Amino acid sequence: xxxxxxxxxxxxxxxxxxxxxxxRWLHNNTPSIHYECPYLSPYPExxxxxxxxLVESIEGEIGLIGSSLGGxxxxxxxxxxxxxxxLINPSVKPFEFMGSLIGQSLHNYYTQDSYTxxxxxxxxxxxxxxxxxxxxxxxxxxxxxxxxxxxYNQAVVRYExxxxxxxxxxxxxxVGYESHMQGIVDFLFG
Numbered sequence: 001x002x003x004x005x006x007x008x009x010x011x012x013x014x015x016x017x018x019x020x021x022x023x024r025w026l027h028n029n030t031p032s033i034h035y036e037c038p039y040l041s042p043y044p045e046x047x048x049x050x051x052x053x054l055v056e057s058i059e060g061e062i063g064l065i066g067s068s069l070g071g072x073x074x075x076x077x078x079x080x081x082x083x084x085x086x087l088i089n090p091s092v093k094p095f096e097f098m099g100s101l102i103g104q105s106l107h108n109y110y111t112q113d114s115y116t117x118x119x120x121x122x123x124x125x126x127x128x129x130x131x132x133x134x135x136x137x138x139x140x141x142x143x144x145x146x147x148x149x150x151x152y153n154q155a156v157v158r159y160e161x162x163x164x165x166x167x168x169x170x171x172x173x174x175v176g177y178e179s180h181m182q183g184i185v186d187f188l189f190g
Contacts, residue, residue, distance in 0.1 A: 001060035002189055006037040007051070007077075009068030010094070013039055013110040018067055018088065018177050025181040033189065040073075042106070042115045044124035051077060063188030068150065068172065069094050072128075075139075079130045084138045086184045088174050089147050092154040095125040136161040140187050142180065144170025 006022045008014065014037040026035050038054055040047045051073060055062060064085035066074030071090020078085050091097070099122055106115045133139065139162035143152035149172040156164055169175070 001034055001058070002032065002063075003034040003036055003058050003060060004063050004065065004185070004188065005054065006035070007064060007066040007070030007073050008037065008040060009070050009091070010042060011106060011108050011115075012068070012070075013108060015110045016067075017173060018065075021178050022065060022181070025178060026185075029181070030185060033185070040070075042108075042117070042121075044121055044128060047073060048076075048124075048128065055081060055083075061189065063185075065184060065188075066090060067174070071141075071155075072125075075130050075133070076128050078135055078138050079133070082135060082138065084140075084188050086140045086142060086187060087155070087159070088142050088177070089144060089150055089152065089172055090141065090155050090159075091150055092158045093129065095122045095129070098122050098125060133159070133161060139163065140184070141165065142174065143167070144172075144174055146170040146175075147172045 006019050008016050008019055019037045023035050026033050038050055040050055062083050064074040064083050067088045069091045071087035072094050074085040074087055077083055098117055101117045141155055141159045141162055141164040143155050144167045145152055146169045
């Protein structure tokens, strides 16, 4: 079986816009590809466990799409298992951003779930950071200069040894995402 795993961003969910586009596109264009999009905890250690259990339960080829923080987690999985992944406006060092959220009451954008991040969560993220990208050929990075949430230049520098596409304008949601789906699927499974 061939499986595409969509990894959503921080405080997001499987009902996010890009996750829904991905699921719909696969259903309409390549129904032979199984789709997974787990609802991930914002807590790093729990996310590691969720992703590890998921990928180790799947038989066959796995490809990843990671958006924002999902790009960070995709990097962790690519380095651990050798998968191929497409990272959309990826978060490079989320532990730097998370530090400013410690102790605040945070809410999922799509559910009623609420969370509080601690210094331990930041430390967990730091431990997951992959300093060396040992499989640069397994990455395709897609960023838009108009990303209002993350500095796209950080991704360009971080993934300089990988295939990187920079688009003018856009936003963090990645304007025109659906038009990239065929190329993404070809890269992951072609």
